[in-house]
Amino acid sequence: MIRTLKYTPPTPARGVHPQWAAAESQDAICLLPGPVAISPRVTAAFHEPLVYHRSDEFVPLFEGVRAKLSAMIGGVPVGMFIGSGTLANDAVAATLAADPARDNGLLLVSGEFGDRLLKQAQNSGLSPRILSWDWGRAWQLDEVEAAMRAMPAGGWVWGAHHETSTGVLNDLPGLVTLAKKYGHRVCVDCVSSLATVPLDLSEVYLATGASGKAIGSYAGVAFVFANPANLEHLDTSRIPTYLNVASTVTTVGPRFTAPSPMVKALDVALDVFATPALCQTRYQQIADLGGLVRQRLTAAGFELLAADDVASPAIVTFAPPREMSSAAFVGMCREWGYQIAGQSGYLAERRLVQLAVMGHVSRADIEPLLERLA
């Protein structure tokens, strides 16, 4: 006799184990830096029936999304890959590895995400010079300038614009100005800065972004912004097929299979950024909300990692009070109905936590948490 065993997963108690965090997110307000809180319109678009990726419906949708993304950052064309932000950064690494100036690079590290870029570069066979700074500090452009001056012209520099781990927003325009002066190209990870602050990538060689951060959609579409005219000198025989940025940018429609729900959701999420005026409104909302969080946490006596003059409006990284562990603080916020970051190893081991205002959250959503923390 065959007995059917019915498996009932245990009901998660609130804030027990990180494994349940994603499942619980529906009844908590999400202040994570990804996944972010998603608006009901975007969720509805995600649940529309699947569309074939070569169909007359899908290809214009896909191209429309690319046009909207380009318009947000100064008109640089964009290639879309199916994957998370890390994939886009791997495409940058593969592009640099196929460059005649592959050995003439500089990597800027000021936190976890800069560190990941370094590892991605090294895993692609690159061995750049490295400049690194303590957590909470920004790129020091005088040191960057000295390093750039020592490099033969025609090299590259790569770093994370908004260092998500520390909440520091680095000086990208300053970096671009220096690179121009010394004849180098700038590559930049804008995964967590895209859609939080105005971005002009028109003088950047390669930049990356992703659907699941401040754009407010589901993770799963990765972007590389690049002008294909700047990629013609590459030895493409060295680039893994999927990571070929030039082909991805110049192809109309997706090069390979693409899931329509992610693209439809992304399309609707981009409505918030449809015009320059709407973009400004959104950046202002994030600046106001982030400013409020910083001000209230400071008033409550919390130690913020990033100084005011280099702080990103979108993420505040800080230490929990009185020697409380990151996990305990995250659990406490979870009890109060909020999902916040602090479970990642790189935060927990430094006893840090984060509040992010990158998604579909309002002042009214956050106010009760700030009152509890006061």
Ligand SMILES: *Cc1c(COP(=O)(O)O)cnc(C)c1O
């Ligand atoms: C989130 C993020 C990434 C990509 O991480 P994924 O887990 O692949 O989405 C890369 N860089 C920065 C700065 C990020 O914030």
